[in-house]
Amino acid sequence: MSDIIRRDPRKEWIARNRLHPEHLEVLAELGGGASPSEWTGPSGLTRRNPHAVGFIGPNGIKRIDRSGAQQAANQPGSRQAQPKDTRRRVEIEAPAFMVAVVPDLSGGRLSSHDRDLLGLARQLADADPERPGAVLAIVFGTHKETTFGEAGVDRLLEVQGDAFSGYLPETRIAALQSVEREMAPHYWLLPDSSLGGGELGRRLAVRLGERPATQVWQVEADADTDTGWRCTARGAAGTTDIARAMPRVVLALAECAEPVSETRHAAQPVELAQALPEVLGRIEDMGEVAVDPASVSLAEAEFILSAGNGVKDWDGYHHAAQVLGATKGASRVAVDDGFMPRDRQVGATGTWVSARVYVAVGISGAIQHLQGIQSCEKVVAINLDEGCDMIKRADLSVIGDASEILAALVARIERYREEQQENRDAA
Numbered sequence: 158m159s160d161i162i163r164r165d166p167r168k169e170w171i172a173r174n175r176l177h178p179e180h181l182e183v184l185a186e187l188g189g190g191a192s193p194s195e196w197t198g199p200s201g202l203t204r205r206n207p208h209a210v211g212f213i214g215p216n217g218i219k220r221i222d223r224s225g226a227q228q229a230a231n232q233p234g235s236r237q238a239q240p241k242d243t244r245r246r247v248e249i250e251a252p253a254f255m256v257a258v259v260p261d262l263s264g265g266r267l268s269s270h271d272r273d274l275l276g277l278a279r280q281l282a283d284a285d286p287e288r289p290g291a292v293l294a295i296v297f298g299t300h301k302e303t304t305f306g307e308a309g310v311d312r313l314l315e316v317q318g319d320a321f322s323g324y325l326p327e328t329r330i331a332a333l334q335s336v337e338r339e340m341a342p343h344y345w346l347l348p349d350s351s352l353g354g355g356e357l358g359r360r361l362a363v364r365l366g367e368r369p370a371t372q373v374w375q376v377e378a379d380a381d382t383d384t385g386w387r388c389t390a391r392g393a394a395g396t397t398d399i400a401r402a403m404p405r406v407v408l409a410l411a412e413c414a415e416p417v418s419e420t421r422h423a424a425q426p427v428e429l430a431q432a433l434p435e436v437l438g439r440i441e442d443m444g445e446v447a448v449d450p451a452s453v454s455l456a457e458a459e460f461i462l463s464a465g466n467g468v469k470d471w472d473g474y475h476h477a478a479q480v481l482g483a484t485k486g487a488s489r490v491a492v493d494d495g496f497m498p499r500d501r502q503v504g505a506t507g508t509w510v511s512a513r514v515y516v517a518v519g520i521s522g523a524i525q526h527l528q529g530i531q532s533c534e535k536v537v538a539i540n541l542d543e544g545c546d547m548i549k550r551a552d553l554s555v556i557g558d559a560s561e562i563l564a565a566l567v568a569r570i571e572r573y574r575e576e577q578q579e580n581r582d583a584a
Contacts, residue, residue, distance in 0.1 A: 176549070244421045249311050252291035256282045257342035258310075259333070260294060261352040264459070264513060265301035269534060270348045270411040272308050277376060277407075277414035278346050279309040281386070284378065290343065292422070295336060297321040297329055306424035309417035313424045316433070323442035324353075330360050331436045337365065339429055349373070349408035358408040369406040374413055376403060450484045455501065455508040458484035460516075461533075463503055466490040467519020467540060470560040474518065477563040480570055486510070488520045504529035519559040522547030539563075 171183040256278045260271035267275075275292060282290035291311035296302075298321050305313055314336065320328050336342070347358035349371055362369035372391035379387035382402035391410070392399040455461065462478045463486030464471075478485050487497035489504060503510055505525040511532035518539045520526060527550055530536060538551035539559050548554045555562055 176543075176554070244307070244419055246422075247311075247420050248423045248425075249289055249291045252282075252311065253285075253288035254282075254290045254343040255293045255312070255340050256290055256344045256346065257293045257295060257336065257340070258346045259354065259357060260296070261348050261350055261354045262296060262300050262302065263352050265299065267302050267304070267308055268513075269416070270350060272416035273411055273413050274346055274348050274409055275309045276416040277409060278344075279417055280376065280414055281344055282311075284385075293336075293340065293342060293427070294424075295333065297332070298323075306422045307417070309420070309422055310424045311422050312427045314427050314429070320436075323444070325438060325440060325442055326353075326357055326360055327438040327440060328436045329357060330364055332433050333357075333361055334364055335429055335431065335433055339431070343405070344403075345406045347406075347408050349410055355408060358406060362406040365406065367404055367406045369408055370401060370404050371408040373407050373409040376407075376409075376413065450478070450482050453484045455484065455486055455503060455510050458486075458510065459513045460484065461486045461503070461510060461512045461514070462516045462518065463487060463520060464491050464497065464518050465520030466494075467521075467559050468496075470563075471496055473560050473563055473567075477567050480567050483516070484512075486515075488526055489523070517547050517551070518563065520547050521545040522550060 168183050168186070171177045171179055174180060177183075258274055258278045260267055260274065262268075262271065275294070278292040282292050292309055293312040293314060294305055294310040295314045295316065297316050299317070316329075316332050321332070333345075345358070345361060345365075347361070348354035349358065355371075358369060359371070370388050370390055372395075373388045374391060375389040377387050377389075378385060379402075384403050386403035387400055388403040388407060390399045390401070391397075450458070450460075460481070460483045462474075462481060462483035464474050465488035468474050468491065475485075477483075485497070485501055486503040486508075487501045489502055489506060491497050492499055492502045492507075500508075502508065503526060504523070505528040507529060509529045509532070512530075513534045514537065515530050515533040515535070516537045516539070517530075520538070521540070521542065522538075522545055524546075527546060530550075535553070536547075536551045537553045537555070538545075538547045539555045539557070539562050540548055541556065541558065542548070543554070543556045548556075
């Protein structure tokens, strides 16, 4: 037998194409049944997939996946082959202590900031294998999240009712104090964000008589401290780092720890033994104020409909943005051609965005544009070219004429709203 390595060009092409239905199967085959994140190339050298969760780069830093590609592959109807869930299931029956986490749940779902915080809670709970702790997530009001277990939650306390919907910090603090009395968590972790976690954490620290650590970006084990942990926080407007022994109440920044990706936890529902106290609040939430999406800056927008050179019907695009309630964005080509103002440009040469949903319409995906949207949680691409870079980056791709797809989407939304209105009138 010859020692010459025989190449299969078709399989090599499938291994490079993450959108191919047989992508994961071919990767596993080329890797000899090993992890699909690694496979043997035609030269005999091991190739690695930098998009895989847990990928460790040449600098030794483990990559945190923000693209949502791994989650998208597990959704029903995904174009990729659905791999078997190999995450280890963890159930903690009698935890030695609790680590309480109060996520923001912006939009009713766990944000990347929330998942990083849960990853930090897991780090604290799993530090001592002989005395494992449990992560307790406290959720206020209604939500749409179904993946608490995958995010590392062992116990889930859902506090429902109109008294906890909207901006009502006093009633929420009273509920957290009830948790403190009954469960006595070893640590309290909250996101240091402008969405409510930062204010709630500071209010809670005052009620508990604790000196909190804010703007925390790193937590490390340290036997020289009383708590066994040392945290590092931003100080002096982010110009210096402050290290101190970790207190009970911690307000952490995004990327304070790696999110949970290798285990799946029970997320067992729990309830308080006593009813929550009634609080006569001094703050009344008058409801949300309608905001024109066009007035929202790109850096703060959560839903962006961005147009590029592939958009030909600009009136239809503007109408679609209005119907969807999306903030308008644009590629550099669309701005240079005069179709959109300069302050709407997205990319390294424009505005870096961190939207929860970013819809790229007719944008091929230049490197500067992809750099500007790297912090977006979900990217949807509408394009005629199925091989462009934006399609490769997207979590969901629609191949077709942008004008026709936007028109069909608008018609579908308007029909849905009419049906909802008819149902309300009938009721």
